[in-house]
Amino acid sequence: MSAPMDLPKTGKRELQKEARRTAIIDAALDAFTQQGFTATKLDDVADRAGIGKGTIYLYFDSKENLFEEVVRQTLFPIRDAAAARLDSFTGSASELLTVHFSDFYVAMGNPKIPPLIAMISGEALRFPAIASFFYEEIISKSQAILRRIISRGVESGEFRPEANELYLQLLTAPVLISTTWNLQFREQAPIEIEKYMQMHIEFVLRAIKV
Numbered sequence: 403m404s405a406p407m408d409l410p411k412t413g414k415r416e417l418q419k420e421a422r423r424t425a426i427i428d429a430a431l432d433a434f435t436q437q438g439f440t441a442t443k444l445d446d447v448a449d450r451a452g453i454g455k456g457t458i459y460l461y462f463d464s465k466e467n468l469f470e471e472v473v474r475q476t477l478f479p480i481r482d483a484a485a486a487r488l489d490s491f492t493g494s495a496s497e498l499l500t501v502h503f504s505d506f507y508v509a510m511g512n513p514k515i516p517p518l519i520a521m522i523s524g525e526a527l528r529f530p531a532i533a534s535f536f537y538e539e540i541i542s543k544s545q546a547i548l549r550r551i552i553s554r555g556v557e558s559g560e561f562r563p564e565a566n567e568l569y570l571q572l573l574t575a576p577v578l579i580s581t582t583w584n585l586q587f588r589e590q591a592p593i594e595i596e597k598y599m600q601m602h603i604e605f606v607l608r609a610i611k612v
Contacts, residue, residue: 423461425451431472435517439469439525439532470535476518477540480509484547495555496611500603502551506577507599516581523582545570552610565610576602 429450433442444465448455462468484502491498510516526533548570555561580593580602 422451422453422457426453426458426461426468427472427475430468431476431514431518434469434472435514435521438521439465439529444468466529466531469532472518473536473539476514480506481540481543481547484544488547488550495551495558495560496607499551499555499607502548503577503603503606504599506574507580507595510577510581511595516585519578520582520585544574548573555610559612561610562612568610573606 426447430442430447433446433450437446442465444458445455447468448458451458458468462471484505487501487505488498491501493501510519522532522536526536549566552561552565552568556563556566576598580595580598584593584595
């Protein structure tokens with residue numbers, strides 16, 4: 403007879419399946435960022451996860467599908483948190499933009515994220531499907547959030563009207579550059595992220611405020 407606190411067998415089975423799926427995704431993230439998408443084989447992922455290769459196919463039908471889930475688990479929460487904040491924030495557009503970029507920098511401080519971004523950048527030309535998925539799910543949606551923040555500032559009179567016409571890459575590139583810079587050149591010339599972040603935010607606000 404089961405102890406009172408034991409989960410039903412069905413519940414235990416579902417938890418085990420979810421734990422195995424999570425282990426596969428974590429192993430794939432490690433493999434992709436250390437070896438690159440091209441070099442990583444599902445055998446490598448299976449070895450890291452401590453399972454047979456066939457088990458992966460119970461959860462993911464291809465390496466590409468597994469990569470997409472890695473991105474969902476790693477980057478979607480950042481994107482979704484920014485969208486939720488946009489809908490609930492009651493301060494000024496300048497304050498919202500400051501918080502937006504501050505949280506962007508904090509997210510990029512997760513040691514798992516810069517190698518993933520670098521890997522995607524390096525593999526995008528060889529795998530257009532990866533580039534397309536990343537653009538549609540991360541870049542375009544993140545740009546839409548930033549565009550709404552800027553539009554809010556223009557409508558309130560905080561930001562210059564022409565701020566709506568800016569290439570958003572001019573605003574976001576410094577964040578990505580800082581993370582990849584420290585990934586590659588931390589030993590030679592590290593960027594002090596906190597100071598760099600403050601300079602970046604101040605620079606942006608000076609450029610777009612009335």
